[in-house]
Amino acid sequence: MKKFPYAIANFVTIREEDYLYIDRTAYIRTLENMSAKSFLWAHFEKGGIFQLK
Numbered sequence: 431m432k433k434f435p436y437a438i439a440n441f442v443t444i445r446e447e448d449y450l451y452i453d454r455t456a457y458i459r460t461l462e463n464m465s466a467k468s469f470l471w472a473h474f475e476k477g478g479i480f481q482l483k
Contacts (some may be wrong), residue, residue: 432450433447433448433450435449435450435451
């Protein structure tokens with residue numbers, strides 16, 4: 431099982447040390463086109479999910 435990269439911002443470290451990495455680049459266009467009323471932000475380090483209304 432891969433490790434979660436908690437508090438690791440260095441992409442090279444994440445890849446070289448085999449941490450879990452999920453590329454969400456494909457979702458950027460969708461997020462840009464969404465209104466702020468329907469934007470969902472997940473912040474797993476704090477243990478919660480926030481929805482802006």
